[in-house]
Amino acid sequence: MSSSEQTLSGAKDQILRAIDAKKDILENVVKTLYDNPELGHQERASSTMLADELEQAGFSVERQIAGMETSFVATWGTGDGPRIAILAEYDALPGIGHGCGHNTIAASALGAALGLVSAEPSLPGTLLVFGAPAEEGAVDNAGGKVLLVNDGCFKDIDAAMMIHPSTRNVVGGSSIAREAFAVSFKGKPAHAAGAPHKGINALDALIQTFNSVNALRQHVKDDVRIHGIITHGGEAPNIVPEFAEGRFYARAADRGYLAEVVDKIKNCAKGAALATGAEMEWRQTANTYENMTSNKVLSETFANNVKLLGKEIEWAQGRGGGSTDMGNVSQVVPSIHPYVRICSEAINGHSREFADATVTPEGLAGMMLGAKALALSAWDLFSDPALLDKAKAEFDSGS
Numbered sequence: 001m002s003s004s005e006q007t008l009s010g011a012k013d014q015i016l017r018a019i020d021a022k023k024d025i026l027e028n029v030v031k032t033l034y035d036n037p038e039l040g041h042q043e044r045a046s047s048t049m050l051a052d053e054l055e056q057a058g059f060s061v062e063r064q065i066a067g068m069e070t071s072f073v074a075t076w077g078t079g080d081g082p083r084i085a086i087l088a089e090y091d092a093l094p095g096i097g098h099g100c101g102h103n104t105i106a107a108s109a110l111g112a113a114l115g116l117v118s119a120e121p122s123l124p125g126t127l128l129v130f131g132a133p134a135e136e137g138a139v140d141n142a143g144g145k146v147l148l149v150n151d152g153c154f155k156d157i158d159a160a161m162m163i164h165p166s167t168r169n170v171v172g173g174s175s176i177a178r179e180a181f182a183v184s185f186k187g188k189p190a191h192a193a194g195a196p197h198k199g200i201n202a203l204d205a206l207i208q209t210f211n212s213v214n215a216l217r218q219h220v221k222d223d224v225r226i227h228g229i230i231t232h233g234g235e236a237p238n239i240v241p242e243f244a245e246g247r248f249y250a251r252a253a254d255r256g257y258l259a260e261v262v263d264k265i266k267n268c269a270k271g272a273a274l275a276t277g278a279e280m281e282w283r284q285t286a287n288t289y290e291n292m293t294s295n296k297v298l299s300e301t302f303a304n305n306v307k308l309l310g311k312e313i314e315w316a317q318g319r320g321g322g323s324t325d326m327g328n329v330s331q332v333v334p335s336i337h338p339y340v341r342i343c344s345e346a347i348n349g350h351s352r353e354f355a356d357a358t359v360t361p362e363g364l365a366g367m368m369l370g371a372k373a374l375a376l377s378a379w380d381l382f383s384d385p386a387l388l389d390k391a392k393a394e395f396d397s398g399s
Helices: 010-021 023-035 044-056 102-119 144-150 202-219 255-276 296-308 326-330 352-357 361-383 385-397
Strands: 060-063 072-076 083-088 126-131 159-161 164-166 177-186 225-232 243-252 279-284 339-341
Touching: 010 023, 010 102, 010 361, 023 044, 023 102, 023 361, 044 060, 044 072, 044 102, 044 126, 072 102, 083 102, 083 361, 102 126, 102 164, 102 361, 144 326, 159 296, 159 326, 159 361, 159 385, 164 361, 177 202, 177 255, 202 225, 202 243, 202 255, 243 255, 255 279, 296 361, 296 385, 339 361, 361 385
Parallel strands: 083 126, 083 159, 164 339
Antiparallel strands: 060 072, 072 126, 177 243, 177 279, 225 243
């Protein structure tokens, strides 16, 4: 049966009923993570909650994989057949909690897995749920999926999928590559009024770096994004700042060109150090995020299942301006990262309002939609070998 001929009869109807039966559990996950947001690599309670639910449902759970304390992989099935991965995120943003909706992502992944194996315990293959920490780049060593990929966790996986909350239902999106780094300067303290000539101003060096980066913007490609903050600028106005630090993200559609941009930014910092006499230190703070490449076959499958559930979904137009470590997964296995609607377009992502939206009736309905569409799409891949072969052929061709 092709994806366009699917109906809500048989196995799919059972899967949806099984997910509906888990609604209270899933909504509790969304609300608990909302009430108790944890930053990347500190998501101890969040990851434990998910891993425990999966273990209680009969999954074999391995915790702390790829060298990360808050990671896990839960496995159902050991026989031949497709190996399909669903990914969960659960880290929050500093200051605004789940303003990116990773609590929704976590619950949707859990719901898809629990519903699928509850309805179809004898899966014709293996289902894996990866708990992937620290997607947000606010913490050092961010990019849990990068570490999972580097550790070989996806080498035997046939397809990988996850959802992300948004203001619209969208499939087929892409993202741009990202580097995250800190630039710090060490100067020499002195009395800012009594003996300023004896000091070396580290803050001036950092401000000069920002000014040079601003001048650089008109000489890079349109897809490039550079943004930063000052995390330390001194101790008191009457002390020449001895230390100053800023954190930056640089993004570009192509990782090769991104490397060129980062070199240019590094030269901006070197020039500021030379001009002020301060010592510059450069430190990468997160793992490199590759651009996201959505598999068209998997995207069509997901879109058809959203429509089967009575919802509209649109195809992404152009390249997105954000970045995700799911991009790294998409470089090694056929992958999708579609979006599900949890609120109106008047609400911005990465805001407290977006975090609040995750626990509204509309937000919880979007979480359930994501869980159901993921589960049905995974079932399509398990039950239709030709569909999975088509997705893998597309991936292998690089189209």
